[in-house]
Amino acid sequence: MEYNFGEIEKKWQGKWNDANAYKVSNKSDKPKYYVLDMFPYPSGAGLHVGHPLGYIASDIFSRYKRLKGFNVLHPMGYDAFGLPAEQYAIEHGVHPAVSTEQNIGNFRKQLDKIGFCYDWDREVRTCETNYYKWTQWIFLQLFNSYFNPATKKATPITELVKAFEIDGSISIDGLRATIKSFTAAEWKAYSEKEQQDILMEFRLAFCGHGEVNWCEALGTVLANDEVVNGVSERGGHPVEKKRLRQWYLRITDYADRLLNDLNKLEWSDAMKEMQTNWIGKSSGAEISFKIQVSSYNDTPSNVELTTHNSPLTVYTTRPDTIFGVDFMVVSPEHELVTGITSAAQQKEVEDYINYVKSRSERERQAEKKITGAFTGAFAINPFDGREIPIWISEYVLAGYGTGAIMAVPCGDERDFKFANHFNIPITNIIGDAFNGTEPNATKDAKLTNSGFLNGVVLRDAIDIVIDKLEEMGIGKRKINYRMRDAAFSRQRYWGEPFPIVWKNGIAYPLSENELPLELPKVDSYSPGPEGEGPLANIDSWVEKNLETNTMPGYAGSSWYFLRYMDNHNDAEFAGREATDYWNQVDLYIGGTEHAVGHLLYSRLWTKVLHDLGHLSFDEPFKKLLNQGMITGKSYFITYVHVYSNGDKARMIEKRIFNANKYFDSQGRIVRSALERYAKTEEHFPLMDNVIWGGKTESGEQYAELIDIVEKMSKSKGNVFNPDDIVNEFGADTFRMYEMFLGPIEQSKPWDTKGIEGVHRFLKKLWRLFYDDSKGKVWNEEVPTPAELKILHRTIKKIEDDTERFSFNTAVSGFMVCVNDLADAKCHKRAILEQVLILLTPYAPHIAEELWHSLGNEGFIIDAPFPQFEGKYIVESTKEYPISINGKVRANLNLPLDMEQAEVETIVTANETVQKWLEGKAPKKIIFVKGRMINVVI
RNA sequence: GCCUUGGUGGUGGAACUGGUAGACACGCAGGACUUAAAAUCCUGUCUUCAGCAACGGAGGUGCGGGUUCGAUUCCCGCCUGAGGCACCA
Incomplete structure (x- = not known):
């Protein structure tokens, strides 16, 4: 019986699903633990191998915590509003809702194959009305509040109006420079417009003016991303600054709190420093x-x-x-x-x-x-x-x-x-x-x-x-502060509409019961007049004087972690009972690229909701783990042709071109495709004579392959799809391989070179249970001390490494364990069963299959985590390295409890040490118990 | 330019608090099993010098300095890769 991962993985994914094995309740006697992934933007390119890196890590930790007896919330959703879907719509005429829906379906299929323990019942999509209704609701909270400098808290703007009516502008300490001071009587005498203009200077979500990248030729506002070297990426038209009416979030008022509260967080110093510097x-x-x-x-x-x-x-x-x-x-x-x-x-x-x-x-x-x-x-x-x-x-x-x-x-x-x-x-x-x-x-x-x-x-x-x-x-x-207020409007279609009506230059908020303000269907995604968004082209929208800007991509992502807690709630963004129970995200895993954007905005929104009494906590993410980026390798070919041209000296022709399309999914060159291309498009006039890999002495012509490591993106053509790996090696191999690549926090180029090794490890594990010819080999024999030592050393290693997110070394720990057990010919159930539980977070499918093979009922995720017992691994002696002047010259096996004086006698008497001493006495002997001995001569 | 972060064998990486550099894998080389292949197993594998050999000498963690009995780890200077820099997500 051999390890048939395809069958096993499909079977258990089905059973877990049917049994709702990963459904999480908001009520439990167990302690809670909230593990969050940065949800993906469902791009048309699908999931690439970089996405799952963090998801696998969080999945491992979620399963680990569950084995340790926690009620674990581990949800997933989609950050579904955004620019790429709109660009796709402009180019292909497909409604963003349609392409987004397709992309989500595709993402889900890919995610499912990897065997994650998400509670899919809690899925959120930022582009759906039952979600963005609450994004709009939170916007109204921001619009209807101001930052009270006395309490340093968001406060309803109605309080400010009351204060103005009693004391005029002196009620505000540190009046904004943009406002003239006024008395209570003057305030009351002001027109509504004048009053509202003053209030707009205080609202946490406010309207002002700001500069955008304006492209006259395209008639649209461009994202920084769409501007390359001062011209538009599409078409290369000139771009210049244009002043437009824009919405902003008054994040600068919160600068001090955002800065000070970094102390409360278990984030890396690097991340805190980036935010500190950003706030500046x-x-x-x-x-x-x-x-x-x-x-x-x-x-x-x-x-x-x-x-x-x-x-x-x-x-x-x-x-x-x-x-x-x-x-x-x-x-x-x-x-x-x-x-x-x-x-x-x-x-x-x-x-x-x-x-x-x-x-x-x-x-x-x-x-x-x-x-x-x-x-x-x-x-x-x-x-x-x-x-x-x-x-x-x-x-x-x-x-x-x-x-x-x-x-x-x-x-x-x-x-x-x-x-x-x-x-x-x-x-x-x-x-x-x-x-x-x-x-x-x-x-x-x-x-x-x-x-x-x-x-x-x-x-x-x-x-x-x-x-x-x-x-x-x-x-x-x-x-x-270096930080500026956050621009919060976009002249785009695919985003949340603002629940704002304009009358006589005054912005009126819709009332809560008018939400959601649904995004209307449009015929064309092209921009409106004067740089306005596409909504300005819709007569029915404009007639109602509705705001034509939409919210930016980060609106929905600033609070999604709250919605997971209570995603079916129709009456609130999330019930207080649910948010009190789940509280802060205990572990948030995602990339550093969000260091100063998303992570800062989420902190702001949480603080505002807290100030207004909607949340009991004022920081969203207690611990943050930054996964490194899996970068893609892009291949380029440089081709140099040196030739003589009549009387003239040598001519040099040099070409560099992107060659990604000549490589397969594993980064191997597809020579035939390259040669075909070279001949038909004349990239190498003298293809037959091209010398690969470098220069020649005479330098007639040569071509060289260079690779450049860069961020994976569809446009660069360096995206690798996890499906291919899963199909070929299985999800468990894929999961462990991504972890085995290196430290989770480090960025690394994608490479499948080592995947065989991980796959071999799983097959070797399998053979501890089943022999290809003999069938079942596991037995009920009583383990020896040596075998128990292997087990308990592994328990300690896996527990320590998992706790400190050192997943790559945990994988190697499993390899060492299985190698040792195989060498010891240990097929004992008492040992193997425990190893399977340890392995569950990392390779859940094979662990589940073998767990049941041993005759266990119920899912392995509900088994108790093995208890480490130090007595099985105690050593009485230690092989000490003996250094002479810091260089190791000998080893000596000594009892661990031996003290300095005795050690010195033995060491000095040692043959090798004697040889180096040449009859002299050592100057000093440094003895670090349990570590090493250094003899200074 | 500014902020953050990394650089260790042919490759990915390990060394957790200053204490045996190269765990665990990949690749490569040789061997076993097999009609053959796949699969599996065994041996070797940082460089260099000497050597029949057990083994020994020297060097070695991007580069140049420093602190220390001892530095991949701490300090100073430099080179270089990656991510971010406010409308990609």
Whole structure:
């Protein structure tokens, strides 16, 4: 009887399904445990081998926890709204709901083959009305709330209205800069529009204006993803920034809580650091400088400097360096730029602004070339009256701080390079700490050339300067965050409609009983007028004055983990009883690519729902495990043809092309396909003579295969389908192989080279129970101490490794165990049965089959996890490595309880040690009990 | 450019808290079984020097330094791969 994985896996998947083996109840005497996967976007390419990596890990952990006696919630669903489905619709005319449904069906089939223990009764799909009804409901909670700075909590906006009616704007501490102060009487006298405009400045979901990538030729707004090198990916049309009305989430109000509460989480330091850096809290000062602009008097030669009516406000973390400011840099978009540019500089400034317009934020930051333009205006240093030239440059971004900086070239790298490039003289305010060739950002030097601050240590000068500025009324302390409010609207079709009606420029929320606001069918997915979304093309929609934007992809994914807890609830997003019971996600597994997007938004939504009294917890994911990405290998062929052309010297022709389609699913080259292609399309004019794999001496022509590791995606043609592996080797082999590839957190290129080894392991396990010719070989004999040692060592290994998510070493632990048992010719039920339970999380099908072969009733997942007993593995002696000066020279078997003095005597007497000592006495003998011995000579 | 993270044999990786570098696999080489193949099993496999051999010497964890009795592990500098950078999900 041989290991027929195909039959076994199909059989048990059927039985588990029929018996609802993985159905989870919200009521149990057992302790709860919630294991969550980042749900997939059901793309048309289907599941690739990267998806299951995390799913297998979470499945292993879920089964492990269940064996350990927990009530385990382990659900799955689909993040089903999004751009790709819409693009597919535009290109093929298939409604996104249809293609999404198909893709989900396909995903489900692929997932089922791998034998996951999901409770499918809890499935959610973000694009279904019974789900997005609640996404819209949560949006209304956000819209109808504001962040109360006194309590630091989301509070119903009605409370704010009450406060305005009693005290006017003074009821708000730290009134937003965009609002003028008003009295209670003034508030009541305001028109509804005026009142609502003020409230909009407070709502957690609010409407404002923001820039998008606008492509005139396509008449649409593009995602950053769709813009490549400043032109549209489709068609290569120019793209520029356009200002549109947009919805936002006021995540910046939560910046401090999001930052501080990271302490509560069991996330990797790397992940916490990424979020910390993203939030980017800094403290410093805002400083206003007077501006002097030049204006012509009659003739261009008669230039006069006059004071501009508004000052230039900069944000700096280093007010201590104010005497070292040699120039100002404002972002090219800054509102002051047009007003302060001198006539002489006008052309240069305009040209520069046009150049910057076409560039993305990333390009602007990554640019090594130093660019900029002088405005012709000057700022005045408030302390010494120096005239400081004001420049514009792309490295200063409008969205951060005030969009303007004071540049201190002796202390800042970029400022220094800028000054050098444009020959701006540098003031040294840090004495010897500045050597003239490279800037020094120290805070520990003493100030020089700094007026009243001379001799003060920079670090101490920070507060002195801010105090002085505040006294003079031209500056103030300021905490700044790099994080910006989250753009929450898209000019797209395939997303949740906003439950908002516009009347006279006022946004009115729909009431709860009007939800869900269903996404209407459209005839065309093309964008509406003026960059509006496709919904703007629907007359019935526009007539009702409904919002034509839709929500972004992350709307649905910001709370899906809550819906799993109670997904059939029609009355609430999730019942309080259910959310109280399941509480936080105990273990969340997913990729680092979501570090600052999804993970931050989910935290925000959870906090808001908590503040408003809908949840008892304010952090969604207690422990986070980041799986590495399985990258795909892309193959490229470089072809070089060197030839002579008449009298001329050698000509070199070089071509590089993507060759993914000439490789099969296991990454093997399909030579015939390649050759056919080479000949028909003339990629290699002299194919017959091509030398593979490198250069030749004479270099007539050669072709070389290179592989590039990159993210798997359909467009790159490097996607591998798990079905192929499952069909060939079985789900258990696939599961264990993906784990065996390496540490779960590490990213690695997909490769099937080692899969045979894992498959062989399972066959070897099988043979402990059944011999190909003899049939059943397992027996009821009593295990020997040696066999029990193998078992208990394995129990410890698997338990330890699983607890610390070291799944690859656990697999190798199983291999060692089976190798040892085979060597010991152990076919004893008492041992094997326990090994099967250990193996269940990793290879559930074969474990289940053999479990029943041993005559057990019921599913193995309900068996008790083996109890480790230390007494079976105790050792009395240890083979100590003896190092001489740190290099191992001998081994010595010594009792484990032997102490230093005795060890030293024995070691010194050792023959090998004697040889190295050459008659001398050792300087020192280092003895680490149970570890090693090092003799220092 | 900025943030995060990785680099160990021909390959994937192991070494968990500074204590025997290369577990477990793949591949390769040789052998057994077989009419043959598949399957299975056995032996060897970091490099290099010396050697008939048991065994021995030297080097070795991206590169260059440092701390330490001892460094893949800690510190400094550099090279390089991957992910993210706000509208892909």
